Amino acid sequence: MEQAPSHHMRLERDRAPESPSLSPIISHATLDELTHAPPARPPPTPLAALLLPHQFLSVVFPVTLALGSLFGFIGGDRPSYFSNKRNIFNMLFVKNGWGWTSLVFWIYLAVVFGQALLNQNHRPEPSSGVGVHRPEQDQASQDIHATATATDASASSSSTTTRTRTRSSPREQDKEPQSLVGTNLPASGTVSNARVASDVIVKALVRWGLATLYWWLISQWFFGPGLFDRVFVLTGGSCSVDGHWSQHHCRRQGGLWSGGVDISGHMFLLTHAFLFLMEELSVFMNVPEAWTAIRDRASARYAVWAVVALNGLWWWMLLMTSVYYHHLAEKMTGLFFGMLFWFCSYATTYKTLAFPSMPDQAVVL
Template sequence: MPPPSTSSTTTPPNTLSRYTPPPTTLLIYPATLLLGSLFSVLSPTAQQSPTPELAQARPINYFARKDNIFNLYFVKIGWVWMTLAFTSLLITYPTSLERGRRQIQAFSRYVLATVVWYATTQWFFGPAIIDRSFVFTGGKCETILRDLGQSQDEKGVLGAAAAGDEPLSVYLTAVACKTAGGAWRGGHDVSGHVFMLVLVTAVLGYEALGVLAQAPSESREEVNGKKSEDTESGGQVRTWALWFVGVVAGLGWWMLLMTAIWFHTWLEKANGLIISLAAVYTIYFLPRRIIPLRNFVGVPGA
């Protein structure tokens, strides 16, 4: 009687090491933040801009401006770029008997990462986690524009808005506060940029490594009794997809370094880093030890 076949979803953890790099690869992120933070403290250039207002009026460095083109059209819509890059990898998975399963598991990893990003920075049964923590630590919306208060007072919405101040309960998110012309001040502002950039670059990096691990072996697999080899066009598409992912991840790392230099306190950056690393570890490393989780999200390349 032949031995029962072993499903790839129950692959022993020691055989997964060739697919997923060790968790120590995540040290690149605290190292990047440390490098940027030290530069911000030690560099005479960085020390020439003592206040954000001065930095905006006379920027010492282009990346010290919040309205620089990379911040506006890359970081601010970072999850759009992440989704495009992830999709480009997903549709170029090498052809094999395992392709469908791997694509479904990869999509599951994307969904988990998206849920974490959305809950942390966009919405979590109301204000996002970052906004909730800011308000919880004493933050509030200040210096609302006088004309906003007057216009709302004329409509009878606010009875005490003649001075141009809105009740705190009206503005519980940074976006709403800034849209109303106010300033989000006084609390602990976890760095959403650090959180998002670390999550994006780590997810794309591990997914790209998984695709690279699949391609050489799967091009030699037999599918329906025939050799399955990547066509020249398919290989070119995958190459372009990997280049696109590399550009997005590389620019994400660069903007992480710029954030470390020009924005946020050490603690705010550290907290953004901790949240993102916890998510990455849960999605990409815990499945190597927890079989039910591995059956659901898989491991890139395995």
């Protein structure tokens, strides 16, 4: 009488055939894993593929404009401290908005990244750190480990039913955090020998310079008066004091700037400044380990929170502008120009350029 095949024989029969030509990934994967691979993920939506997680905060600005304008329209624009243009926040901060933005950014750059570079140059190469996982750095060691494991598994297959996989199975890989295409966003929780790049400050200063140039052309000088002042004059606006084609100089001479489409300079400046600082602070929004890296550096923590606090003020003053000042069309055009530079740089172009590129998301601070 034939004997029923033993449990050991069934395992041997079900096992994928050994072949020296197969890679360790295939020879150590079970039949179930090979024949029941998880279905391919559907392609992301165009917006999800374009924006990094923190960049979805940009929706705050049109929402703030809409809600603030609606609140003012239904009677919420009654006189208050913020309805007076001479309130301290407007006179001291918003009137010098790009100056404050630049100052806080320089401090943040020097304290957080400059000090990290100095410390890095005076310490030996670390054995591990917080950053992005780079499999190519340890590929050789993985291959050696894969060969050794394959040999051990073949020798012990008759005495054990447990097979060790040297690399992640398709299901395990499916669970790994996926970086967005075209970005340097690291997988959450990964550890490697990432360090602060030597050109991180140069790139950041170039990005600041381009943002400053855009602000200058819009509000200060565009082959004469700024672009907004030119639009105002072209749409029929003028100064009550003859010979002044700039809003700033007109009002300094006691004139009245009226008659044309006065695009909201406040809406433009506050949006532009907020988005610039948000992007430069993005490593602390995308990589939780960045906060751990500055846990023992009080000055770095203060610099980060200074950026957060200034952006909080910019958002509040943008809300007050939405409630109390300008017509809806003037606020909408100001918002458009405020978001235009961000969209053309951080949201799109910088992701494809090696220089100045996006702010580094894979650094040890």
